[in-house]
Amino acid sequence: MNKVVDDAYEAIRGIESGMTVMFGGFGLCGIPENCxxxxxxxxxxxxxxxxxxxxxxxxxxxxxxxxxxxxTMIASYVGENKEFERQLLSGELEVILxxxxxxxxxxxxxxxxxxxxxxxxxxxxxVQEGKExxxxxxxxxxxELGLTADFSIVKAKYGDTKGNLIYNKTxxxxxxxxxxxxxxxxxxxxxxxxxxxxDPNQIHTPGVFVQRIFQGKDYEKxxxxxxxxx
Amino acid sequence: MSLDKNGIAxxxxxxxxxxxxxxxxxxxxxxxxxxxxxGMEVTLQSENGLLGIGPFPTAEEADADLINAGKQTVTAxxxxxxxxxxxxxxxxxxxHIDLTVLxxxxxxxxxxxxxxxxxxxLIKGMGGAMDLVAAARNIIVAMQHTDKxxxxxxxxxxxLPLTGVRCVKRIVTxxxxxxxxxxxxxxxxxxxxxxxxxxxxxxxxxxxxxxxxPEMEV
Numbered sequence: 308m309n310k311v312v313d314d315a316y317e318a319i320r321g322i323e324s325g326m327t328v329m330f331g332g333f334g335l336c337g338i339p340e341n342c343x344x345x346x347x348x349x350x351x352x353x354x355x356x357x358x359x360x361x362x363x364x365x366x367x368x369x370x371x372x373x374x375x376x377x378x379t380m381i382a383s384y385v386g387e388n389k390e391f392e393r394q395l396l397s398g399e400l401e402v403i404l405x406x407x408x409x410x411x412x413x414x415x416x417x418x419x420x421x422x423x424x425x426x427x428x429x430x431x432x433x434v435q436e437g438k439e440x441x442x443x444x445x446x447x448x449x450x451e452l453g454l455t456a457d458f459s460i461v462k463a464k465y466g467d468t469k470g471n472l473i474y475n476k477t478x479x480x481x482x483x484x485x486x487x488x489x490x491x492x493x494x495x496x497x498x499x500x501x502x503x504x505x506d507p508n509q510i511h512t513p514g515v516f517v518q519r520i521f522q523g524k525d526y527e528k529x530x531x532x533x534x535x536x537x
Numbered sequence: 538m539s540l541d542k543n544g545i546a547x548x549x550x551x552x553x554x555x556x557x558x559x560x561x562x563x564x565x566x567x568x569x570x571x572x573x574x575x576g577m578e579v580t581l582q583s584e585n586g587l588l589g590i591g592p593f594p595t596a597e598e599a600d601a602d603l604i605n606a607g608k609q610t611v612t613a614x615x616x617x618x619x620x621x622x623x624x625x626x627x628x629x630x631x632x633h634i635d636l637t638v639l640x641x642x643x644x645x646x647x648x649x650x651x652x653x654x655x656x657x658x659l660i661k662g663m664g665g666a667m668d669l670v671a672a673a674r675n676i677i678v679a680m681q682h683t684d685k686x687x688x689x690x691x692x693x694x695x696x697l698p699l700t701g702v703r704c705v706k707r708i709v710t711x712x713x714x715x716x717x718x719x720x721x722x723x724x725x726x727x728x729x730x731x732x733x734x735x736x737x738x739x740x741x742x743x744x745x746x747x748x749x750x751p752e753m754e755v
Contacts, residue, residue: 333585333622334608336601359622386661387608395660404660407584408626408668415623426630427671431649431702434667464602476619477586478602483621511621528601534609536593 310470310514311499312521315345318493322458324351325378329414329485330358330368331461334387334531337478338367339462341495341523347371355379357414357456359407359481361391366529375399381454383407387531405434409451411484417453418487418516425450459489462523463512466496467503470517471510479511486512495523538730539711540755545679547572547755548726549638549709552677553579560584560629560669562639563607565679569638582634584625584665589617606665626665630672637673639666641680641705643695646742648705648717650678651697663700670701682710682739689741691715691722712736714753721745726753 312318319342322328332338347370354377361380362369371377372390379401385391394400405413406428416424425448429435439450461482464475472494474482486492494512499522502514540548546568553559553573560582561567570590573579581590583605590605591612599610613619620628628634641652650670653663670676683689691708707725708715713736714726721743724736727750737744 333606334604336585336604336608382662384662384664392659404662406663406667406671407622407665408630411622411626412630426668428630428668428701430671432667432699434663474619474621476600476602476613477583477604479619479621480586481622484623530599530601530610531604531608532610533599534593534611535596535599 310518310520311468312519314521315341315495315523318342318495318519318521319345319349321491322346322351325353326457327355327357329456329459329489330356331480331482331485332358332360332367333477333480334360335362335367335529337462337474337480337482338362339460339493339495340526342460342493343367343370346376347374352376353378355381357381357454359383359410361385361388363387363531364390366527372400379403381405381410383410411481413451413454414481414484414488417455418484421453423450423452455488455490457490459485459492461486461492461494463494463496465498465500465505466494466520467500467505467514468520469502470494470514470520471502471505472496472512472517473505473509474511483512486516491518492516493518494520496520497523497526538728540728541711543568544728544755545709545711548714548753549677549679550574552636552707553577557635558582558588558633559636559638560634560673562637562666564640566638566640567607582628583611584622584629584669586620586622586625587611587613587617588620589614591617626668629665629668632672632674634673636675636677637669638677638679639669641678641690642697643690643692644678644705644708644717645692645695646717646721648703649695650700650705651695652700654698656698666700670704676705678705678708680708680710682712682736689739691740691742693742712739718745723747724750726751728753729755
C-alpha cells in the first residue's frame with residue numbers, strides 16, 4: 308500500500324468541516340507547517356482542533372483562527388495570541404483547557420485503546436467538575452477519557468515511505484502521541500527517505516500509526532522567543 | 538531588606554541536592570538554575586520533552602527545534618535526553634522528579650495553590666502546572682510575599698481558582714522562608730533585616746513562630 312502523497316494539499320483530502328483534528332507541536336516547535344497552510348487555504352471550517360497551544364497571530368494554528376475555521380479548541384495553554392483572545396471573549400470560539408500532562412495522556416490512551424484512566428492532576432480544582440473521583444492508596448484521582456481524532460497531523464524530521472518517523476530534539480513533543488491517536492494520521496517530514504534506510508533502533512513512531520506521508524517544503528521554523536546568552 | 542528575585546532564587550538553590558531532577562517554572566524559578574552550587578549535579582527537566590537543560594544558546598547555536606517549556610531557545614547539556622510529551626508527564630506524574638519550583642498568585646495555610654487563572658482576566662491555561670503540583674515529591678513556591686497592592690499572598694484560604702490542593706511544602710518569598718505544616722504556616726527563616734513582626738503583618742494565614750527565627754544566608 309502506498310502511503311506517500313505528493314504534498315500537503317493531497318494529504319489533507321478528506322478533512323471535512325466539523326471534524327476533529329489533532330496538530331502536533333509545542334508552541335511553534337514541531338508544528339506541521341505545510342498542512343496548516345493547506346488547511347488555511349481550504350474552505351474547511353467548524354473544526355475542533357486539539358493542540359497544546361494555539362499558535363501566534365499570524366503563524367501556526369493562529370492562521371486557522373484568523374480565518375474563522377475553528378469552532379472548538381482543546382489545549383493546555385493558549386497565551387501569546389491576541390486573535391484567540393478576541394474570539395474567546397466574543398464567544399465565537401469555544402475553548403476547553405486541561406492540564407498538559409492530562410492532555411498528553413488522553414491522547415496516548417486514545418491511541419492505545421484505553422477509554423479512561425485516573426490521574427491526580429486537577430483534583431480539588433475546577434478541572435474535576437463533572438468527573439468521577441476515586442481514591443487509590445490514600446490519594447485522590449479523577450477519571451479522564453482517552454482522546455482520538457478524525458485526523459492527526461504531525462511533523463517529523465525524517466520519515467520513510469512506510470511511515471516510520473524520527474523527530475528532532477524537542478520537536479517531538481505532542482507529535483508522537485498524536486500520531487497514534489488519529490483515525491487517519493498524516494505525517495509531513497523534512498526529509499522523506501526510502502524504507503529500509505532509517506535505523507530501526509532510532510524510530511520514534513513506527514509506521515503502523517501513519518497512513519499518509521510526504522516531504523514538506525519551505526519550512527520557516529519560526530522561533531517564538533529567541534533567547535540567547537552573550 | 539527584602540530579597541529581590543535573584544535573592545529568592547539564590548535561597549531556593551540551597552534546597553537542591555546532588556543528583557536531583559528538578560522542574561523549574563517560568564519566572565523567578567527559572568533563575569534558580571543560575572545558583573546551582575559548584576560541583577553539584579542537578580538535572581533540569583523541561584516538560585516539553587528535555588531532561589538536561591543547558592544554558593541559553595549563542596545567537597549561532599539557537600535552534601527552533603530546541604526550546605524549553607517557556608518556548609525560549611535553550612541548549613541541551615551532554616548526557617541530555619529528548620522525549621515526547623506523554624513520556625515527559627509520565628516522569629512527572631510517576632514521581633520521578635525530585636523537586637518542582639513554581640510561582641503562585643496565592644498559597645493557603647493548608648498548602649493549596651492558585652497560580653493559573655484570575656476570573657475576569659484573560660485565561661491563558663494551566664499548562665503543566667496542575668500535573669506538576671499533583672505529583673512532584675517536593676513542591677516549593679517562589680513568589681512575592683504580597684501583591685502589588687500590598688495584600689498578603691499567604692492566606693487562610695485561596696480566593697482564586699486552584700491549581701492544586703494540599704501540595705505546597707515550602708514557600709520562599711522576598712521576606713521569608715515558610716513551611717506548610719498541619720497547623721498552618723511555620724516561619725523558618727527571615728530575609729536579611731526583616732523582622733518577625735514585618736512577616737506577621739504581611740501574612741494573612743496562621744503563622745507559627747517557634748523561638749528565635751534565624752536570618753537567611755544568601
